[in-house]
Amino acid sequence: AQTVTQSQPEMSVQExxxxxxxxxxxTSESDYYLFWYKQPPSRQMILVIRQEAYKQQNATxxxxxxxxxxxxxxxxxxxxxSQLGDAAMYFCAYRRGGGADGLTFGKGTHxxxxx
Amino acid sequence: AAGVIQSPRHxxxxxxxTATLKCYPIxxxxxxxxxxxxxxxxxxxxxxxxxxxxxDKGSIPDRFSAQQFSDYHSELxxxxxxxxxxxxxxxxxxxxxxxDGYTFGSGTRLTVV
Numbered sequence: 001a002q003t004v005t006q007s008q009p010e011m012s013v014q015e016x017x018x019x020x021x022x023x024x025x026x027t028s029e030s031d032y033y034l035f036w037y038k039q040p041p042s043r044q045m046i047l048v049i050r051q052e053a054y055k056q057q058n059a060t061x062x063x064x065x066x067x068x069x070x071x072x073x074x075x076x077x078x079x080x081x082s083q084l085g086d087a088a089m090y091f092c093a094y095r096r097g098g099g100a101d102g103l104t105f106g107k108g109t110h111x112x113x114x115x
Numbered sequence: 116a117a118g119v120i121q122s123p124r125h126x127x128x129x130x131x132x133t134a135t136l137k138c139y140p141i142x143x144x145x146x147x148x149x150x151x152x153x154x155x156x157x158x159x160x161x162x163x164x165x166x167x168x169x170x171d172k173g174s175i176p177d178r179f180s181a182q183q184f185s186d187y188h189s190e191l192x193x194x195x196x197x198x199x200x201x202x203x204x205x206x207x208x209x210x211x212x213x214x215d216g217y218t219f220g221s222g223t224r225l226t227v228v
Contacts, residue, residue: 037219042221043152043203043221043222044219044221044222045158045205045207045219046219047217047218091157091158099165099170099171100146100148100163100164100165100170100171100209101163101170101171102148102150102160102161102162102163102171102173103148103150103158103160103217104160105157105158105159106157107157108157
């Protein structure tokens with residue numbers, strides 16, 4: 001069974017600085033997708049960024065980028081120019097490719113932005 | 116843009132009662148997923164439906180059942196409610212093959228007293 005591990009329960013960063021959230025996963029599949037979701041205090045789950053395992057190029061969405069290391073099974077999220085609105089729980093998630101499989105989430109990282 | 120609609124937003128039930136949660140996916144999304152998120156926990160996958168057929172099953176208790184209807188909306192039925200069922204229940208939908216990731220609804224907060 002696949003597992004997702006986020007080793008940082010909480011991270012703190014100064015506004016405008018850069019922070020990296022860690023995620024590792026374990027799977028025997030070759031076709032899969034990885035995601036980062038943001039959950040602010042409203043509890044809404046918001047997709048931040050996604051990565052297809054077959055793509056070597058790291059995904060980027062504005063200030064958010066990932067470092068996908070397939071061999072190491074690592075999928076870290078970098079947030080540049082941190083803003084107060086980035087404060088939230090961040091969940092790393094895995095899904096096997098194809099079909100309608102559910103997401104497997106990590107335990108989450110609580111990101112605090114210091115003004 | 117249309118989002119995933121869940122109803123009700125909040126629900127309070129007593130132990131041993133029954134609850135029904137509803138989910139209306141984004142138009143043209145044919146796949147629906149249900150998740151349960153307890154306090155301070157990560158979301159746990161319960162069940163998914165593709166084209167009205169059950170597709171994948173996670174940690175859904177036997178007391179729970181779900182289905183997807185012809186208009187693609189889905190309902191999660193929960194019977195013999197227990198205190199431990201108190202949680203935020205998310206529905207998510209995705210287009211065919213889910214390549215664009217999921218879109219989550221705002222959730223239904225169920226409190227069992």
